[in-house]
Amino acid sequence: MDIVAFWLNIAGFSLLFGTFFLTYIARKTNQHSMFDQYLWYLGLSWLWFLFQFIGFVYQTILERDARSIILVNTLVRYVFTILVFHRIPLFLDAVITGTISLRTRKISMTVALGVLVLLVVLSVLRSVLIGPYITAILNGLVGFSFLYALIRIRNQQTFSAQRMRSFFVISCIAFQLFGLYAIVFMLVPHLHRPAFDAFFSALFIIVWCLNDAMVYLREFSSFGVREKRRIENFHERFKLSEREQEIIQLLVDGLSYKEIAYELSLSPRTVETHVYRIFKKCSVNTKLELINKIYPLRTPT
Known part of the structure:
Protein backbone atom coordinates (compact mmCIF):
# COMPACT_ATOMS: atom_id res chain seq x y z
CA MET A 1 0.00 0.00 0.00
CA SER A 222 -13.89 23.35 -30.70
CA PHE A 223 -11.63 26.36 -31.34
CA GLY A 224 -11.92 26.16 -35.15
CA VAL A 225 -15.71 25.83 -35.00
CA ARG A 226 -16.00 28.83 -32.67
CA GLU A 227 -13.78 30.97 -34.91
CA LYS A 228 -15.79 30.05 -38.02
CA ARG A 229 -19.04 30.89 -36.23
CA ARG A 230 -17.56 34.18 -35.02
CA ILE A 231 -16.68 35.22 -38.60
CA GLU A 232 -20.10 34.14 -39.96
CA ASN A 233 -21.84 36.18 -37.26
CA PHE A 234 -19.68 39.18 -38.13
CA HIS A 235 -20.59 38.92 -41.82
CA GLU A 236 -24.27 38.62 -41.01
CA ARG A 237 -24.23 41.45 -38.48
CA PHE A 238 -22.76 44.00 -40.90
CA LYS A 239 -24.48 42.59 -44.03
CA LEU A 240 -21.28 42.11 -45.98
CA SER A 241 -21.36 40.91 -49.59
CA GLU A 242 -19.48 37.79 -50.71
CA ARG A 243 -16.79 39.93 -52.34
CA GLU A 244 -16.39 41.98 -49.16
CA GLN A 245 -16.13 38.78 -47.12
CA GLU A 246 -13.35 37.55 -49.41
CA ILE A 247 -11.46 40.82 -49.08
CA ILE A 248 -11.81 40.83 -45.28
CA GLN A 249 -10.37 37.32 -45.09
CA LEU A 250 -7.39 38.34 -47.22
CA LEU A 251 -6.86 41.46 -45.11
CA VAL A 252 -6.85 39.29 -41.98
CA ASP A 253 -4.33 36.99 -43.67
CA GLY A 254 -2.01 40.01 -44.01
CA LEU A 255 -2.19 40.71 -47.76
CA SER A 256 -1.71 44.22 -49.11
CA TYR A 257 -4.21 45.91 -51.43
CA LYS A 258 -2.07 45.07 -54.49
CA GLU A 259 -1.76 41.41 -53.41
CA ILE A 260 -5.53 41.21 -52.85
CA ALA A 261 -6.11 42.73 -56.28
CA TYR A 262 -3.84 40.12 -57.86
CA GLU A 263 -5.47 37.28 -55.86
CA LEU A 264 -9.03 38.27 -56.87
CA SER A 265 -8.19 39.48 -60.39
CA LEU A 266 -9.32 43.02 -59.59
CA SER A 267 -7.71 46.42 -59.99
CA PRO A 268 -6.09 47.99 -56.91
CA ARG A 269 -8.56 50.87 -57.22
CA THR A 270 -11.52 48.46 -56.99
CA VAL A 271 -10.04 46.81 -53.91
CA GLU A 272 -9.62 50.22 -52.26
CA THR A 273 -13.28 51.00 -52.98
CA HIS A 274 -14.39 47.70 -51.42
CA VAL A 275 -12.21 48.33 -48.37
CA TYR A 276 -13.67 51.84 -47.99
CA ARG A 277 -17.20 50.37 -48.02
CA ILE A 278 -16.19 47.66 -45.53
CA PHE A 279 -14.74 50.25 -43.15
CA LYS A 280 -17.89 52.36 -43.44
CA LYS A 281 -20.23 49.41 -42.78
CA CYS A 282 -18.20 48.23 -39.79
CA SER A 283 -17.60 51.76 -38.39
CA VAL A 284 -13.80 51.44 -38.38
CA ASN A 285 -11.00 53.55 -39.82
CA THR A 286 -8.08 51.14 -40.09
CA LYS A 287 -7.31 47.52 -40.86
CA LEU A 288 -6.23 46.96 -37.24
CA GLU A 289 -9.55 48.27 -35.92
CA LEU A 290 -11.36 45.92 -38.31
CA ILE A 291 -9.40 42.87 -37.12
CA ASN A 292 -9.98 43.82 -33.47
CA LYS A 293 -13.68 44.08 -34.19
CA ILE A 294 -13.75 40.59 -35.70
CA TYR A 295 -11.58 39.03 -32.99
CA PRO A 296 -12.27 41.00 -29.80
CA LEU A 297 -10.62 40.08 -26.49
CA ARG A 298 -12.83 37.80 -24.47
CA THR A 299 -14.92 39.56 -21.85
CA PRO A 300 -15.20 38.27 -18.26
CA THR A 301 -18.43 36.48 -19.18
Missing part, protein backbone atom coordinates in the same frame (compact mmCIF):
# COMPACT_ATOMS: atom_id res chain seq x y z
CA ASP A 2 2.84 2.40 0.85
CA ILE A 3 4.54 1.90 -2.53
CA VAL A 4 1.26 2.26 -4.44
CA ALA A 5 0.48 5.50 -2.58
CA PHE A 6 4.01 6.75 -3.26
CA TRP A 7 3.82 6.29 -7.04
CA LEU A 8 0.25 7.55 -7.26
CA ASN A 9 1.39 10.75 -5.58
CA ILE A 10 4.31 11.12 -7.99
CA ALA A 11 1.85 10.79 -10.89
CA GLY A 12 -0.60 13.16 -9.21
CA PHE A 13 2.00 15.88 -8.58
CA SER A 14 3.22 15.64 -12.17
CA LEU A 15 -0.33 15.97 -13.49
CA LEU A 16 -1.09 18.88 -11.16
CA PHE A 17 2.03 20.69 -12.34
CA GLY A 18 0.91 20.08 -15.93
CA THR A 19 -2.54 21.46 -15.09
CA PHE A 20 -0.93 24.58 -13.63
CA PHE A 21 1.10 25.01 -16.83
CA LEU A 22 -1.97 24.58 -19.09
CA THR A 23 -3.91 27.07 -16.99
CA TYR A 24 -1.04 29.53 -17.23
CA ILE A 25 -1.10 29.21 -21.04
CA ALA A 26 -4.88 29.73 -21.04
CA ARG A 27 -4.35 32.81 -18.88
CA LYS A 28 -2.08 34.26 -21.56
CA THR A 29 -4.85 34.14 -24.17
CA ASN A 30 -7.81 34.89 -21.90
CA GLN A 31 -7.71 37.73 -19.38
CA HIS A 32 -10.59 36.35 -17.28
CA SER A 33 -10.02 36.96 -13.55
CA MET A 34 -11.04 33.34 -12.90
CA PHE A 35 -7.72 32.13 -14.30
CA ASP A 36 -5.74 34.30 -11.89
CA GLN A 37 -7.59 32.85 -8.90
CA TYR A 38 -7.48 29.30 -10.28
CA LEU A 39 -3.70 29.57 -10.68
CA TRP A 40 -3.44 30.60 -7.02
CA TYR A 41 -5.64 27.71 -5.98
CA LEU A 42 -3.65 25.23 -8.08
CA GLY A 43 -0.30 26.44 -6.76
CA LEU A 44 -1.32 26.45 -3.10
CA SER A 45 -3.02 23.05 -3.41
CA TRP A 46 0.08 21.60 -5.05
CA LEU A 47 2.26 22.84 -2.18
CA TRP A 48 -0.18 21.59 0.47
CA PHE A 49 -0.31 18.08 -1.03
CA LEU A 50 3.46 18.14 -1.51
CA PHE A 51 4.10 18.67 2.20
CA GLN A 52 1.52 16.03 3.09
CA PHE A 53 3.42 13.67 0.79
CA ILE A 54 6.76 14.61 2.38
CA GLY A 55 5.36 13.76 5.80
CA PHE A 56 4.05 10.45 4.50
CA VAL A 57 7.41 9.52 2.93
CA TYR A 58 9.35 10.50 6.02
CA GLN A 59 7.16 8.45 8.36
CA THR A 60 6.50 5.38 6.23
CA ILE A 61 8.97 4.95 3.37
CA LEU A 62 11.99 6.23 5.32
CA GLU A 63 10.54 4.98 8.64
CA ARG A 64 11.76 7.99 10.63
CA ASP A 65 9.97 9.72 13.45
CA ALA A 66 11.88 12.97 14.06
CA ARG A 67 9.45 15.13 16.02
CA SER A 68 11.02 18.42 14.96
CA ILE A 69 10.78 17.68 11.22
CA ILE A 70 7.19 16.44 11.53
CA LEU A 71 6.30 19.57 13.53
CA VAL A 72 7.79 21.89 10.90
CA ASN A 73 5.98 19.98 8.15
CA THR A 74 2.68 20.30 10.01
CA LEU A 75 3.13 24.03 10.60
CA VAL A 76 3.92 24.61 6.92
CA ARG A 77 0.74 22.72 5.97
CA TYR A 78 -1.20 24.91 8.40
CA VAL A 79 0.09 28.02 6.63
CA PHE A 80 -0.94 26.68 3.22
CA THR A 81 -4.33 25.63 4.61
CA ILE A 82 -4.98 29.22 5.72
CA LEU A 83 -3.89 30.57 2.33
CA VAL A 84 -6.11 28.08 0.46
CA PHE A 85 -9.14 29.08 2.55
CA HIS A 86 -8.32 32.73 1.90
CA ARG A 87 -8.31 32.11 -1.86
CA ILE A 88 -11.41 29.93 -2.18
CA PRO A 89 -14.01 32.76 -1.79
CA LEU A 90 -12.08 34.91 -4.29
CA PHE A 91 -11.91 32.03 -6.76
CA LEU A 92 -15.62 31.21 -6.44
CA ASP A 93 -16.68 34.84 -6.85
CA ALA A 94 -14.53 35.17 -9.98
CA VAL A 95 -16.26 32.12 -11.49
CA ILE A 96 -19.80 33.09 -10.42
CA THR A 97 -19.77 36.82 -11.21
CA GLY A 98 -16.65 37.33 -13.34
CA THR A 99 -15.26 39.83 -10.82
CA ILE A 100 -14.18 39.95 -7.17
CA SER A 101 -16.25 42.29 -5.00
CA LEU A 102 -15.06 44.15 -1.92
CA ARG A 103 -17.53 42.11 0.12
CA THR A 104 -15.93 38.87 -1.06
CA ARG A 105 -12.47 40.17 -0.17
CA LYS A 106 -13.69 40.86 3.37
CA ILE A 107 -15.26 37.38 3.55
CA SER A 108 -12.00 35.77 2.40
CA MET A 109 -10.07 37.57 5.14
CA THR A 110 -12.66 36.55 7.75
CA VAL A 111 -12.52 32.92 6.63
CA ALA A 112 -8.71 32.90 6.75
CA LEU A 113 -8.72 34.37 10.26
CA GLY A 114 -11.31 31.80 11.37
CA VAL A 115 -9.18 28.94 10.07
CA LEU A 116 -6.13 30.47 11.75
CA VAL A 117 -7.96 30.50 15.11
CA LEU A 118 -9.01 26.86 14.67
CA LEU A 119 -5.49 25.76 13.87
CA VAL A 120 -4.00 27.75 16.75
CA VAL A 121 -6.47 26.07 19.13
CA LEU A 122 -5.51 22.69 17.69
CA SER A 123 -1.79 23.45 18.11
CA VAL A 124 -2.17 24.68 21.69
CA LEU A 125 -4.32 21.77 22.84
CA ARG A 126 -2.30 19.18 20.91
CA SER A 127 -5.20 16.77 21.26
CA VAL A 128 -5.33 13.74 19.00
CA LEU A 129 -9.09 13.61 19.58
CA ILE A 130 -9.80 17.18 18.37
CA GLY A 131 -7.68 17.00 15.19
CA PRO A 132 -10.01 14.69 13.20
CA TYR A 133 -13.03 16.85 14.12
CA ILE A 134 -11.34 19.99 12.79
CA THR A 135 -10.25 18.10 9.66
CA ALA A 136 -13.84 16.94 9.09
CA ILE A 137 -15.18 20.47 9.62
CA LEU A 138 -12.69 22.12 7.26
CA ASN A 139 -13.20 19.55 4.51
CA GLY A 140 -16.96 19.81 4.91
CA LEU A 141 -16.79 23.60 4.61
CA VAL A 142 -14.76 23.38 1.41
CA GLY A 143 -17.15 20.77 -0.01
CA PHE A 144 -20.22 22.91 0.77
CA SER A 145 -18.58 26.03 -0.67
CA PHE A 146 -18.07 24.24 -4.00
CA LEU A 147 -21.65 22.94 -3.80
CA TYR A 148 -22.88 26.52 -3.25
CA ALA A 149 -20.91 27.72 -6.30
CA LEU A 150 -22.25 24.81 -8.36
CA ILE A 151 -25.82 25.77 -7.48
CA ARG A 152 -25.17 29.42 -8.33
CA ILE A 153 -23.85 28.63 -11.82
CA ARG A 154 -26.27 25.79 -12.66
CA ASN A 155 -28.19 27.90 -15.22
CA GLN A 156 -25.32 30.11 -16.34
CA GLN A 157 -23.90 29.77 -19.84
CA THR A 158 -20.90 32.02 -19.24
CA PHE A 159 -17.39 30.94 -20.16
CA SER A 160 -16.33 30.61 -16.52
CA ALA A 161 -19.41 28.57 -15.54
CA GLN A 162 -18.98 26.11 -18.40
CA ARG A 163 -15.24 25.92 -17.80
CA MET A 164 -15.41 25.16 -14.06
CA ARG A 165 -18.69 23.25 -13.65
CA SER A 166 -17.17 19.75 -13.77
CA PHE A 167 -14.32 20.83 -11.46
CA PHE A 168 -16.88 22.01 -8.89
CA VAL A 169 -18.70 18.67 -9.07
CA ILE A 170 -15.49 16.70 -8.50
CA SER A 171 -14.27 18.97 -5.69
CA CYS A 172 -17.65 19.05 -3.95
CA ILE A 173 -17.84 15.24 -3.87
CA ALA A 174 -14.15 14.77 -2.99
CA PHE A 175 -14.09 17.15 -0.02
CA GLN A 176 -17.34 15.77 1.39
CA LEU A 177 -15.78 12.31 1.17
CA PHE A 178 -12.60 13.60 2.84
CA GLY A 179 -14.76 14.89 5.70
CA LEU A 180 -16.52 11.53 5.95
CA TYR A 181 -13.12 9.81 5.82
CA ALA A 182 -11.98 11.81 8.88
CA ILE A 183 -15.16 10.90 10.77
CA VAL A 184 -14.78 7.18 9.97
CA PHE A 185 -11.26 7.07 11.40
CA MET A 186 -12.40 9.01 14.45
CA LEU A 187 -14.65 6.05 15.16
CA VAL A 188 -12.06 3.37 14.33
CA PRO A 189 -8.65 5.08 14.80
CA HIS A 190 -6.78 1.77 15.07
CA LEU A 191 -7.49 1.08 11.38
CA HIS A 192 -5.94 4.34 10.14
CA ARG A 193 -2.67 4.26 8.19
CA PRO A 194 -0.70 7.28 6.86
CA ALA A 195 -0.71 5.62 3.44
CA PHE A 196 -4.50 6.01 3.29
CA ASP A 197 -4.20 9.82 3.41
CA ALA A 198 -1.62 9.87 0.62
CA PHE A 199 -3.53 7.30 -1.47
CA PHE A 200 -6.90 9.09 -1.45
CA SER A 201 -5.31 12.51 -1.91
CA ALA A 202 -3.47 11.21 -4.98
CA LEU A 203 -6.68 9.74 -6.42
CA PHE A 204 -8.41 13.11 -6.03
CA ILE A 205 -5.52 14.94 -7.72
CA ILE A 206 -5.47 12.49 -10.64
CA VAL A 207 -9.24 12.71 -11.23
CA TRP A 208 -9.07 16.51 -10.92
CA CYS A 209 -6.21 16.82 -13.43
CA LEU A 210 -7.70 14.34 -15.93
CA ASN A 211 -10.93 16.33 -15.86
CA ASP A 212 -9.00 19.55 -16.54
CA ALA A 213 -7.16 17.85 -19.40
CA MET A 214 -10.51 16.82 -20.93
CA VAL A 215 -11.79 20.40 -20.60
CA TYR A 216 -8.70 21.78 -22.36
CA LEU A 217 -8.99 19.19 -25.13
CA ARG A 218 -12.65 20.06 -25.62
CA GLU A 219 -11.84 23.77 -25.79
CA PHE A 220 -8.98 23.16 -28.21
CA SER A 221 -11.01 20.87 -30.50
Whole structure:
Protein backbone atom coordinates (compact mmCIF):
# COMPACT_ATOMS: atom_id res chain seq x y z
CA MET A 1 0.00 0.00 0.00
CA ASP A 2 2.84 2.40 0.85
CA ILE A 3 4.54 1.90 -2.53
CA VAL A 4 1.26 2.26 -4.44
CA ALA A 5 0.48 5.50 -2.58
CA PHE A 6 4.01 6.75 -3.26
CA TRP A 7 3.82 6.29 -7.04
CA LEU A 8 0.25 7.55 -7.26
CA ASN A 9 1.39 10.75 -5.58
CA ILE A 10 4.31 11.12 -7.99
CA ALA A 11 1.85 10.79 -10.89
CA GLY A 12 -0.60 13.16 -9.21
CA PHE A 13 2.00 15.88 -8.58
CA SER A 14 3.22 15.64 -12.17
CA LEU A 15 -0.33 15.97 -13.49
CA LEU A 16 -1.09 18.88 -11.16
CA PHE A 17 2.03 20.69 -12.34
CA GLY A 18 0.91 20.08 -15.93
CA THR A 19 -2.54 21.46 -15.09
CA PHE A 20 -0.93 24.58 -13.63
CA PHE A 21 1.10 25.01 -16.83
CA LEU A 22 -1.97 24.58 -19.09
CA THR A 23 -3.91 27.07 -16.99
CA TYR A 24 -1.04 29.53 -17.23
CA ILE A 25 -1.10 29.21 -21.04
CA ALA A 26 -4.88 29.73 -21.04
CA ARG A 27 -4.35 32.81 -18.88
CA LYS A 28 -2.08 34.26 -21.56
CA THR A 29 -4.85 34.14 -24.17
CA ASN A 30 -7.81 34.89 -21.90
CA GLN A 31 -7.71 37.73 -19.38
CA HIS A 32 -10.59 36.35 -17.28
CA SER A 33 -10.02 36.96 -13.55
CA MET A 34 -11.04 33.34 -12.90
CA PHE A 35 -7.72 32.13 -14.30
CA ASP A 36 -5.74 34.30 -11.89
CA GLN A 37 -7.59 32.85 -8.90
CA TYR A 38 -7.48 29.30 -10.28
CA LEU A 39 -3.70 29.57 -10.68
CA TRP A 40 -3.44 30.60 -7.02
CA TYR A 41 -5.64 27.71 -5.98
CA LEU A 42 -3.65 25.23 -8.08
CA GLY A 43 -0.30 26.44 -6.76
CA LEU A 44 -1.32 26.45 -3.10
CA SER A 45 -3.02 23.05 -3.41
CA TRP A 46 0.08 21.60 -5.05
CA LEU A 47 2.26 22.84 -2.18
CA TRP A 48 -0.18 21.59 0.47
CA PHE A 49 -0.31 18.08 -1.03
CA LEU A 50 3.46 18.14 -1.51
CA PHE A 51 4.10 18.67 2.20
CA GLN A 52 1.52 16.03 3.09
CA PHE A 53 3.42 13.67 0.79
CA ILE A 54 6.76 14.61 2.38
CA GLY A 55 5.36 13.76 5.80
CA PHE A 56 4.05 10.45 4.50
CA VAL A 57 7.41 9.52 2.93
CA TYR A 58 9.35 10.50 6.02
CA GLN A 59 7.16 8.45 8.36
CA THR A 60 6.50 5.38 6.23
CA ILE A 61 8.97 4.95 3.37
CA LEU A 62 11.99 6.23 5.32
CA GLU A 63 10.54 4.98 8.64
CA ARG A 64 11.76 7.99 10.63
CA ASP A 65 9.97 9.72 13.45
CA ALA A 66 11.88 12.97 14.06
CA ARG A 67 9.45 15.13 16.02
CA SER A 68 11.02 18.42 14.96
CA ILE A 69 10.78 17.68 11.22
CA ILE A 70 7.19 16.44 11.53
CA LEU A 71 6.30 19.57 13.53
CA VAL A 72 7.79 21.89 10.90
CA ASN A 73 5.98 19.98 8.15
CA THR A 74 2.68 20.30 10.01
CA LEU A 75 3.13 24.03 10.60
CA VAL A 76 3.92 24.61 6.92
CA ARG A 77 0.74 22.72 5.97
CA TYR A 78 -1.20 24.91 8.40
CA VAL A 79 0.09 28.02 6.63
CA PHE A 80 -0.94 26.68 3.22
CA THR A 81 -4.33 25.63 4.61
CA ILE A 82 -4.98 29.22 5.72
CA LEU A 83 -3.89 30.57 2.33
CA VAL A 84 -6.11 28.08 0.46
CA PHE A 85 -9.14 29.08 2.55
CA HIS A 86 -8.32 32.73 1.90
CA ARG A 87 -8.31 32.11 -1.86
CA ILE A 88 -11.41 29.93 -2.18
CA PRO A 89 -14.01 32.76 -1.79
CA LEU A 90 -12.08 34.91 -4.29
CA PHE A 91 -11.91 32.03 -6.76
CA LEU A 92 -15.62 31.21 -6.44
CA ASP A 93 -16.68 34.84 -6.85
CA ALA A 94 -14.53 35.17 -9.98
CA VAL A 95 -16.26 32.12 -11.49
CA ILE A 96 -19.80 33.09 -10.42
CA THR A 97 -19.77 36.82 -11.21
CA GLY A 98 -16.65 37.33 -13.34
CA THR A 99 -15.26 39.83 -10.82
CA ILE A 100 -14.18 39.95 -7.17
CA SER A 101 -16.25 42.29 -5.00
CA LEU A 102 -15.06 44.15 -1.92
CA ARG A 103 -17.53 42.11 0.12
CA THR A 104 -15.93 38.87 -1.06
CA ARG A 105 -12.47 40.17 -0.17
CA LYS A 106 -13.69 40.86 3.37
CA ILE A 107 -15.26 37.38 3.55
CA SER A 108 -12.00 35.77 2.40
CA MET A 109 -10.07 37.57 5.14
CA THR A 110 -12.66 36.55 7.75
CA VAL A 111 -12.52 32.92 6.63
CA ALA A 112 -8.71 32.90 6.75
CA LEU A 113 -8.72 34.37 10.26
CA GLY A 114 -11.31 31.80 11.37
CA VAL A 115 -9.18 28.94 10.07
CA LEU A 116 -6.13 30.47 11.75
CA VAL A 117 -7.96 30.50 15.11
CA LEU A 118 -9.01 26.86 14.67
CA LEU A 119 -5.49 25.76 13.87
CA VAL A 120 -4.00 27.75 16.75
CA VAL A 121 -6.47 26.07 19.13
CA LEU A 122 -5.51 22.69 17.69
CA SER A 123 -1.79 23.45 18.11
CA VAL A 124 -2.17 24.68 21.69
CA LEU A 125 -4.32 21.77 22.84
CA ARG A 126 -2.30 19.18 20.91
CA SER A 127 -5.20 16.77 21.26
CA VAL A 128 -5.33 13.74 19.00
CA LEU A 129 -9.09 13.61 19.58
CA ILE A 130 -9.80 17.18 18.37
CA GLY A 131 -7.68 17.00 15.19
CA PRO A 132 -10.01 14.69 13.20
CA TYR A 133 -13.03 16.85 14.12
CA ILE A 134 -11.34 19.99 12.79
CA THR A 135 -10.25 18.10 9.66
CA ALA A 136 -13.84 16.94 9.09
CA ILE A 137 -15.18 20.47 9.62
CA LEU A 138 -12.69 22.12 7.26
CA ASN A 139 -13.20 19.55 4.51
CA GLY A 140 -16.96 19.81 4.91
CA LEU A 141 -16.79 23.60 4.61
CA VAL A 142 -14.76 23.38 1.41
CA GLY A 143 -17.15 20.77 -0.01
CA PHE A 144 -20.22 22.91 0.77
CA SER A 145 -18.58 26.03 -0.67
CA PHE A 146 -18.07 24.24 -4.00
CA LEU A 147 -21.65 22.94 -3.80
CA TYR A 148 -22.88 26.52 -3.25
CA ALA A 149 -20.91 27.72 -6.30
CA LEU A 150 -22.25 24.81 -8.36
CA ILE A 151 -25.82 25.77 -7.48
CA ARG A 152 -25.17 29.42 -8.33
CA ILE A 153 -23.85 28.63 -11.82
CA ARG A 154 -26.27 25.79 -12.66
CA ASN A 155 -28.19 27.90 -15.22
CA GLN A 156 -25.32 30.11 -16.34
CA GLN A 157 -23.90 29.77 -19.84
CA THR A 158 -20.90 32.02 -19.24
CA PHE A 159 -17.39 30.94 -20.16
CA SER A 160 -16.33 30.61 -16.52
CA ALA A 161 -19.41 28.57 -15.54
CA GLN A 162 -18.98 26.11 -18.40
CA ARG A 163 -15.24 25.92 -17.80
CA MET A 164 -15.41 25.16 -14.06
CA ARG A 165 -18.69 23.25 -13.65
CA SER A 166 -17.17 19.75 -13.77
CA PHE A 167 -14.32 20.83 -11.46
CA PHE A 168 -16.88 22.01 -8.89
CA VAL A 169 -18.70 18.67 -9.07
CA ILE A 170 -15.49 16.70 -8.50
CA SER A 171 -14.27 18.97 -5.69
CA CYS A 172 -17.65 19.05 -3.95
CA ILE A 173 -17.84 15.24 -3.87
CA ALA A 174 -14.15 14.77 -2.99
CA PHE A 175 -14.09 17.15 -0.02
CA GLN A 176 -17.34 15.77 1.39
CA LEU A 177 -15.78 12.31 1.17
CA PHE A 178 -12.60 13.60 2.84
CA GLY A 179 -14.76 14.89 5.70
CA LEU A 180 -16.52 11.53 5.95
CA TYR A 181 -13.12 9.81 5.82
CA ALA A 182 -11.98 11.81 8.88
CA ILE A 183 -15.16 10.90 10.77
CA VAL A 184 -14.78 7.18 9.97
CA PHE A 185 -11.26 7.07 11.40
CA MET A 186 -12.40 9.01 14.45
CA LEU A 187 -14.65 6.05 15.16
CA VAL A 188 -12.06 3.37 14.33
CA PRO A 189 -8.65 5.08 14.80
CA HIS A 190 -6.78 1.77 15.07
CA LEU A 191 -7.49 1.08 11.38
CA HIS A 192 -5.94 4.34 10.14
CA ARG A 193 -2.67 4.26 8.19
CA PRO A 194 -0.70 7.28 6.86
CA ALA A 195 -0.71 5.62 3.44
CA PHE A 196 -4.50 6.01 3.29
CA ASP A 197 -4.20 9.82 3.41
CA ALA A 198 -1.62 9.87 0.62
CA PHE A 199 -3.53 7.30 -1.47
CA PHE A 200 -6.90 9.09 -1.45
CA SER A 201 -5.31 12.51 -1.91
CA ALA A 202 -3.47 11.21 -4.98
CA LEU A 203 -6.68 9.74 -6.42
CA PHE A 204 -8.41 13.11 -6.03
CA ILE A 205 -5.52 14.94 -7.72
CA ILE A 206 -5.47 12.49 -10.64
CA VAL A 207 -9.24 12.71 -11.23
CA TRP A 208 -9.07 16.51 -10.92
CA CYS A 209 -6.21 16.82 -13.43
CA LEU A 210 -7.70 14.34 -15.93
CA ASN A 211 -10.93 16.33 -15.86
CA ASP A 212 -9.00 19.55 -16.54
CA ALA A 213 -7.16 17.85 -19.40
CA MET A 214 -10.51 16.82 -20.93
CA VAL A 215 -11.79 20.40 -20.60
CA TYR A 216 -8.70 21.78 -22.36
CA LEU A 217 -8.99 19.19 -25.13
CA ARG A 218 -12.65 20.06 -25.62
CA GLU A 219 -11.84 23.77 -25.79
CA PHE A 220 -8.98 23.16 -28.21
CA SER A 221 -11.01 20.87 -30.50
CA SER A 222 -13.89 23.35 -30.70
CA PHE A 223 -11.63 26.36 -31.34
CA GLY A 224 -11.92 26.16 -35.15
CA VAL A 225 -15.71 25.83 -35.00
CA ARG A 226 -16.00 28.83 -32.67
CA GLU A 227 -13.78 30.97 -34.91
CA LYS A 228 -15.79 30.05 -38.02
CA ARG A 229 -19.04 30.89 -36.23
CA ARG A 230 -17.56 34.18 -35.02
CA ILE A 231 -16.68 35.22 -38.60
CA GLU A 232 -20.10 34.14 -39.96
CA ASN A 233 -21.84 36.18 -37.26
CA PHE A 234 -19.68 39.18 -38.13
CA HIS A 235 -20.59 38.92 -41.82
CA GLU A 236 -24.27 38.62 -41.01
CA ARG A 237 -24.23 41.45 -38.48
CA PHE A 238 -22.76 44.00 -40.90
CA LYS A 239 -24.48 42.59 -44.03
CA LEU A 240 -21.28 42.11 -45.98
CA SER A 241 -21.36 40.91 -49.59
CA GLU A 242 -19.48 37.79 -50.71
CA ARG A 243 -16.79 39.93 -52.34
CA GLU A 244 -16.39 41.98 -49.16
CA GLN A 245 -16.13 38.78 -47.12
CA GLU A 246 -13.35 37.55 -49.41
CA ILE A 247 -11.46 40.82 -49.08
CA ILE A 248 -11.81 40.83 -45.28
CA GLN A 249 -10.37 37.32 -45.09
CA LEU A 250 -7.39 38.34 -47.22
CA LEU A 251 -6.86 41.46 -45.11
CA VAL A 252 -6.85 39.29 -41.98
CA ASP A 253 -4.33 36.99 -43.67
CA GLY A 254 -2.01 40.01 -44.01
CA LEU A 255 -2.19 40.71 -47.76
CA SER A 256 -1.71 44.22 -49.11
CA TYR A 257 -4.21 45.91 -51.43
CA LYS A 258 -2.07 45.07 -54.49
CA GLU A 259 -1.76 41.41 -53.41
CA ILE A 260 -5.53 41.21 -52.85
CA ALA A 261 -6.11 42.73 -56.28
CA TYR A 262 -3.84 40.12 -57.86
CA GLU A 263 -5.47 37.28 -55.86
CA LEU A 264 -9.03 38.27 -56.87
CA SER A 265 -8.19 39.48 -60.39
CA LEU A 266 -9.32 43.02 -59.59
CA SER A 267 -7.71 46.42 -59.99
CA PRO A 268 -6.09 47.99 -56.91
CA ARG A 269 -8.56 50.87 -57.22
CA THR A 270 -11.52 48.46 -56.99
CA VAL A 271 -10.04 46.81 -53.91
CA GLU A 272 -9.62 50.22 -52.26
CA THR A 273 -13.28 51.00 -52.98
CA HIS A 274 -14.39 47.70 -51.42
CA VAL A 275 -12.21 48.33 -48.37
CA TYR A 276 -13.67 51.84 -47.99
CA ARG A 277 -17.20 50.37 -48.02
CA ILE A 278 -16.19 47.66 -45.53
CA PHE A 279 -14.74 50.25 -43.15
CA LYS A 280 -17.89 52.36 -43.44
CA LYS A 281 -20.23 49.41 -42.78
CA CYS A 282 -18.20 48.23 -39.79
CA SER A 283 -17.60 51.76 -38.39
CA VAL A 284 -13.80 51.44 -38.38
CA ASN A 285 -11.00 53.55 -39.82
CA THR A 286 -8.08 51.14 -40.09
CA LYS A 287 -7.31 47.52 -40.86
CA LEU A 288 -6.23 46.96 -37.24
CA GLU A 289 -9.55 48.27 -35.92
CA LEU A 290 -11.36 45.92 -38.31
CA ILE A 291 -9.40 42.87 -37.12
CA ASN A 292 -9.98 43.82 -33.47
CA LYS A 293 -13.68 44.08 -34.19
CA ILE A 294 -13.75 40.59 -35.70
CA TYR A 295 -11.58 39.03 -32.99
CA PRO A 296 -12.27 41.00 -29.80
CA LEU A 297 -10.62 40.08 -26.49
CA ARG A 298 -12.83 37.80 -24.47
CA THR A 299 -14.92 39.56 -21.85
CA PRO A 300 -15.20 38.27 -18.26
CA THR A 301 -18.43 36.48 -19.18
